[in-house]
Amino acid sequence: MRITCPYCGARNLEEFTYRGDATVKRPESIEETARDAWIDYVYLRDNPAGLHKELWHHSAGCHAWLQVTRDTTTHEIVDVERVAKER
Protein backbone atom coordinates (compact mmCIF):
# COMPACT_ATOMS: atom_id res chain seq x y z
CA MET A 1 0.00 0.00 0.00
CA ARG A 2 1.23 3.47 -0.86
CA ILE A 3 -0.02 6.74 0.61
CA THR A 4 0.33 9.97 -1.35
CA CYS A 5 1.54 12.46 1.23
CA PRO A 6 0.46 16.00 0.25
CA TYR A 7 4.02 17.22 0.94
CA CYS A 8 6.32 14.32 0.01
CA GLY A 9 4.36 12.54 -2.72
CA ALA A 10 3.62 8.81 -2.99
CA ARG A 11 5.53 6.81 -0.39
CA ASN A 12 5.34 3.22 0.76
CA LEU A 13 3.60 2.07 3.91
CA GLU A 14 6.86 1.53 5.82
CA GLU A 15 7.19 5.33 6.24
CA PHE A 16 3.80 5.76 7.94
CA THR A 17 2.39 4.94 11.36
CA TYR A 18 -1.33 4.24 11.77
CA ARG A 19 -2.82 6.11 14.70
CA GLY A 20 -6.47 5.17 14.55
CA ASP A 21 -9.93 6.39 13.76
CA ALA A 22 -9.99 10.06 12.72
CA THR A 23 -13.71 10.49 13.37
CA VAL A 24 -13.75 10.18 17.18
CA LYS A 25 -14.10 13.42 19.10
CA ARG A 26 -12.84 14.00 22.62
CA PRO A 27 -15.77 14.90 24.93
CA GLU A 28 -15.76 18.53 26.07
CA SER A 29 -16.92 17.71 29.59
CA ILE A 30 -14.83 15.90 32.19
CA GLU A 31 -17.80 15.55 34.57
CA GLU A 32 -19.24 12.18 35.69
CA THR A 33 -22.31 12.91 33.55
CA ALA A 34 -20.10 12.53 30.44
CA ARG A 35 -19.11 8.99 31.44
CA ASP A 36 -20.85 7.31 28.50
CA ALA A 37 -19.31 9.78 26.04
CA TRP A 38 -15.84 9.02 27.45
CA ILE A 39 -16.37 5.24 27.24
CA ASP A 40 -17.40 5.75 23.62
CA TYR A 41 -14.35 7.97 22.94
CA VAL A 42 -11.79 5.74 24.61
CA TYR A 43 -13.04 2.23 23.84
CA LEU A 44 -15.75 1.99 21.22
CA ARG A 45 -14.99 2.02 17.53
CA ASP A 46 -17.12 1.48 14.47
CA ASN A 47 -15.89 -1.11 12.04
CA PRO A 48 -17.18 0.20 8.73
CA ALA A 49 -17.08 -1.84 5.53
CA GLY A 50 -16.27 0.85 3.01
CA LEU A 51 -14.94 4.37 3.35
CA HIS A 52 -13.24 5.18 6.65
CA LYS A 53 -11.34 8.25 7.87
CA GLU A 54 -8.07 7.38 9.55
CA LEU A 55 -5.15 9.24 11.15
CA TRP A 56 -1.70 8.41 9.81
CA HIS A 57 1.60 9.96 10.86
CA HIS A 58 4.29 10.31 8.20
CA SER A 59 6.82 9.26 10.80
CA ALA A 60 9.73 8.45 8.48
CA GLY A 61 9.06 11.40 6.18
CA CYS A 62 7.85 14.95 6.77
CA HIS A 63 6.29 14.11 10.18
CA ALA A 64 2.93 15.55 9.16
CA TRP A 65 -0.31 14.14 10.55
CA LEU A 66 -2.58 13.03 7.74
CA GLN A 67 -6.26 12.23 7.51
CA VAL A 68 -6.57 9.36 5.05
CA THR A 69 -9.92 8.34 3.59
CA ARG A 70 -9.58 4.65 2.81
CA ASP A 71 -11.97 1.96 1.61
CA THR A 72 -11.62 -0.86 4.12
CA THR A 73 -12.88 -3.44 1.63
CA THR A 74 -10.49 -2.60 -1.24
CA HIS A 75 -7.71 -0.57 0.47
CA GLU A 76 -8.31 2.11 -2.13
CA ILE A 77 -7.28 5.53 -0.80
CA VAL A 78 -9.62 8.21 -2.10
CA ASP A 79 -8.30 11.25 -0.21
CA VAL A 80 -5.30 12.35 1.87
CA GLU A 81 -5.13 15.71 3.59
CA ARG A 82 -2.96 17.33 6.21
CA VAL A 83 -4.65 17.68 9.59
CA ALA A 84 -2.84 20.95 10.36
CA LYS A 85 -4.20 23.63 8.06
CA GLU A 86 -1.59 26.25 8.84
CA ARG A 87 1.93 26.44 7.28
Added chain:
Amino acid sequence: MSKLKSMSALESVAVPGRHGKSDGPAGVTLQERADLGLATLEVRKGQAAALDAAVQAAYGVALPNGPVSAVGKGVRFVGVGPGQWFAVSETHANEALANDLATKLEGLASVADHSSGRAVVRVEGPSVRDVLAKGLAIDLDPGVFGDGAAAVTNISHMGVLVWRDGEAFDLAVFRSVAGSFYGWLEEAAAAYGLDVVTTS
Protein backbone atom coordinates in the same frame (compact mmCIF):
# COMPACT_ATOMS: atom_id res chain seq x y z
CA MET B 1 35.26 23.93 30.46
CA SER B 2 37.43 22.27 27.85
CA LYS B 3 36.12 22.27 24.31
CA LEU B 4 35.24 18.89 22.81
CA LYS B 5 37.18 17.91 19.74
CA SER B 6 35.01 17.59 16.66
CA MET B 7 35.30 14.12 15.14
CA SER B 8 33.64 12.58 12.12
CA ALA B 9 31.21 9.70 12.74
CA LEU B 10 32.80 7.97 9.74
CA GLU B 11 36.37 8.31 10.97
CA SER B 12 38.13 4.93 10.55
CA VAL B 13 34.78 3.53 9.26
CA ALA B 14 34.81 4.80 5.67
CA VAL B 15 38.37 3.81 4.84
CA PRO B 16 39.77 5.70 1.83
CA GLY B 17 40.53 3.52 -1.18
CA ARG B 18 38.84 1.00 -3.41
CA HIS B 19 36.23 -1.43 -2.08
CA GLY B 20 34.37 -4.29 -3.79
CA LYS B 21 34.96 -4.91 -7.48
CA SER B 22 38.58 -3.91 -8.02
CA ASP B 23 38.95 -3.83 -11.81
CA GLY B 24 37.78 -1.06 -14.12
CA PRO B 25 36.53 2.35 -13.10
CA ALA B 26 34.60 2.56 -9.83
CA GLY B 27 30.81 2.56 -10.22
CA VAL B 28 30.39 4.86 -7.24
CA THR B 29 32.61 7.34 -5.46
CA LEU B 30 31.90 8.42 -1.90
CA GLN B 31 33.19 11.51 -0.21
CA GLU B 32 32.34 12.60 3.29
CA ARG B 33 31.21 16.21 3.59
CA ALA B 34 32.77 16.93 6.93
CA ASP B 35 32.68 20.19 8.89
CA LEU B 36 29.46 21.37 7.30
CA GLY B 37 27.16 23.65 9.17
CA LEU B 38 23.83 21.84 9.61
CA ALA B 39 20.70 23.31 11.15
CA THR B 40 16.95 22.95 11.09
CA LEU B 41 14.58 25.86 10.94
CA GLU B 42 10.87 25.80 11.56
CA VAL B 43 8.59 28.74 10.91
CA ARG B 44 6.94 30.37 13.94
CA LYS B 45 3.18 30.66 14.01
CA GLY B 46 1.86 33.23 11.54
CA GLN B 47 5.36 34.27 10.41
CA ALA B 48 5.55 32.44 7.06
CA ALA B 49 5.51 35.55 4.87
CA ALA B 50 7.92 37.45 7.15
CA LEU B 51 10.29 34.46 7.20
CA ASP B 52 10.22 34.22 3.39
CA ALA B 53 11.12 37.91 3.14
CA ALA B 54 13.89 37.67 5.76
CA VAL B 55 15.50 34.63 4.09
CA GLN B 56 15.27 36.35 0.72
CA ALA B 57 16.97 39.44 2.15
CA ALA B 58 19.68 37.62 4.11
CA TYR B 59 20.49 34.72 1.78
CA GLY B 60 19.12 35.85 -1.60
CA VAL B 61 16.88 32.84 -2.18
CA ALA B 62 13.24 31.89 -1.74
CA LEU B 63 12.53 29.12 0.76
CA PRO B 64 11.29 26.09 -1.18
CA ASN B 65 7.70 25.09 -0.55
CA GLY B 66 7.98 21.35 -1.01
CA PRO B 67 10.53 18.52 -1.07
CA VAL B 68 13.18 20.42 -3.03
CA SER B 69 16.20 22.49 -2.10
CA ALA B 70 17.26 26.00 -3.02
CA VAL B 71 20.77 27.39 -2.85
CA GLY B 72 21.29 30.85 -1.45
CA LYS B 73 24.42 32.74 -0.40
CA GLY B 74 26.49 30.04 1.29
CA VAL B 75 23.46 28.02 2.40
CA ARG B 76 21.33 25.31 0.84
CA PHE B 77 17.79 25.17 2.23
CA VAL B 78 16.22 21.73 1.90
CA GLY B 79 12.45 21.41 2.35
CA VAL B 80 11.83 18.59 4.84
CA GLY B 81 8.22 19.16 5.84
CA PRO B 82 5.50 21.82 5.93
CA GLY B 83 7.17 24.95 7.32
CA GLN B 84 10.40 23.08 8.04
CA TRP B 85 13.79 23.25 6.35
CA PHE B 86 17.19 21.67 6.78
CA ALA B 87 20.00 24.14 6.14
CA VAL B 88 23.43 23.06 4.92
CA SER B 89 26.48 25.27 4.61
CA GLU B 90 30.16 24.94 3.78
CA THR B 91 30.95 28.58 4.45
CA HIS B 92 29.27 28.68 7.88
CA ALA B 93 30.89 25.56 9.37
CA ASN B 94 29.48 23.68 12.36
CA GLU B 95 27.47 25.78 14.84
CA ALA B 96 28.25 29.02 12.95
CA LEU B 97 25.34 28.26 10.61
CA ALA B 98 22.74 27.92 13.36
CA ASN B 99 24.09 31.08 15.00
CA ASP B 100 23.86 32.98 11.72
CA LEU B 101 20.31 31.76 11.01
CA ALA B 102 19.14 32.42 14.57
CA THR B 103 20.46 35.99 14.41
CA LYS B 104 19.07 36.84 11.00
CA LEU B 105 15.69 35.11 11.47
CA GLU B 106 15.08 36.01 15.09
CA GLY B 107 11.41 35.76 16.05
CA LEU B 108 10.45 34.28 12.68
CA ALA B 109 11.80 30.75 12.90
CA SER B 110 13.04 28.32 15.53
CA VAL B 111 16.57 27.24 14.71
CA ALA B 112 18.43 24.19 16.02
CA ASP B 113 22.04 23.20 15.40
CA HIS B 114 22.41 19.70 13.93
CA SER B 115 26.06 19.90 12.92
CA SER B 116 27.29 17.20 15.26
CA GLY B 117 24.14 15.09 14.93
CA ARG B 118 24.45 13.98 11.34
CA ALA B 119 26.95 12.50 8.96
CA VAL B 120 26.73 13.71 5.37
CA VAL B 121 28.21 11.83 2.42
CA ARG B 122 28.25 12.67 -1.26
CA VAL B 123 27.87 9.75 -3.67
CA GLU B 124 28.17 9.93 -7.43
CA GLY B 125 29.28 7.86 -10.39
CA PRO B 126 27.80 5.86 -13.26
CA SER B 127 26.21 3.22 -10.98
CA VAL B 128 25.07 5.47 -8.16
CA ARG B 129 21.35 5.14 -8.90
CA ASP B 130 21.58 1.34 -9.18
CA VAL B 131 23.31 1.20 -5.80
CA LEU B 132 20.88 3.55 -4.04
CA ALA B 133 17.91 1.69 -5.55
CA LYS B 134 18.84 -1.32 -3.42
CA GLY B 135 17.67 0.49 -0.31
CA LEU B 136 15.98 3.73 -1.33
CA ALA B 137 12.35 3.58 -2.53
CA ILE B 138 12.52 6.92 -4.35
CA ASP B 139 12.57 7.28 -8.14
CA LEU B 140 15.90 9.02 -8.78
CA ASP B 141 15.38 9.41 -12.53
CA PRO B 142 16.41 13.00 -13.39
CA GLY B 143 12.99 13.55 -14.96
CA VAL B 144 11.39 12.91 -11.55
CA PHE B 145 14.15 13.74 -9.07
CA GLY B 146 16.03 16.55 -10.80
CA ASP B 147 18.74 18.92 -9.60
CA GLY B 148 17.87 20.16 -6.12
CA ALA B 149 15.15 17.55 -5.48
CA ALA B 150 15.01 16.25 -1.91
CA ALA B 151 13.36 13.52 0.13
CA VAL B 152 13.09 12.56 3.78
CA THR B 153 12.78 8.80 3.75
CA ASN B 154 14.46 5.54 4.73
CA ILE B 155 17.40 3.66 3.29
CA SER B 156 17.44 0.08 4.46
CA HIS B 157 15.25 1.09 7.43
CA MET B 158 17.58 3.95 8.45
CA GLY B 159 16.23 7.47 8.36
CA VAL B 160 17.91 9.53 5.66
CA LEU B 161 17.64 12.94 4.06
CA VAL B 162 18.71 12.89 0.42
CA TRP B 163 19.08 15.73 -2.04
CA ARG B 164 20.43 15.93 -5.55
CA ASP B 165 23.23 18.35 -6.43
CA GLY B 166 23.81 18.09 -10.18
CA GLU B 167 24.85 14.49 -10.87
CA ALA B 168 25.71 13.81 -7.23
CA PHE B 169 23.49 12.79 -4.33
CA ASP B 170 24.07 14.00 -0.79
CA LEU B 171 22.85 11.73 1.98
CA ALA B 172 22.49 12.91 5.57
CA VAL B 173 22.00 10.23 8.22
CA PHE B 174 21.86 10.47 11.99
CA ARG B 175 25.33 10.20 13.42
CA SER B 176 24.44 7.16 15.52
CA VAL B 177 23.63 5.07 12.42
CA ALA B 178 26.50 6.39 10.27
CA GLY B 179 28.54 3.21 10.72
CA SER B 180 25.61 0.92 9.85
CA PHE B 181 24.71 3.15 6.94
CA TYR B 182 28.23 3.05 5.54
CA GLY B 183 28.20 -0.74 5.97
CA TRP B 184 25.05 -0.95 3.88
CA LEU B 185 26.48 1.36 1.22
CA GLU B 186 29.76 -0.51 0.91
CA GLU B 187 27.85 -3.80 0.59
CA ALA B 188 25.39 -2.38 -1.94
CA ALA B 189 28.19 -0.86 -4.05
CA ALA B 190 30.55 -3.86 -3.93
CA ALA B 191 29.36 -5.30 -7.25
CA TYR B 192 30.12 -1.99 -9.01
CA GLY B 193 33.28 -0.96 -7.15
CA LEU B 194 33.27 1.78 -4.52
CA ASP B 195 35.94 4.45 -4.32
CA VAL B 196 36.10 6.25 -0.98
CA VAL B 197 37.92 9.52 -1.46
CA THR B 198 39.13 11.85 1.26
CA THR B 199 38.04 15.44 1.45
CA SER B 200 41.51 16.88 2.01
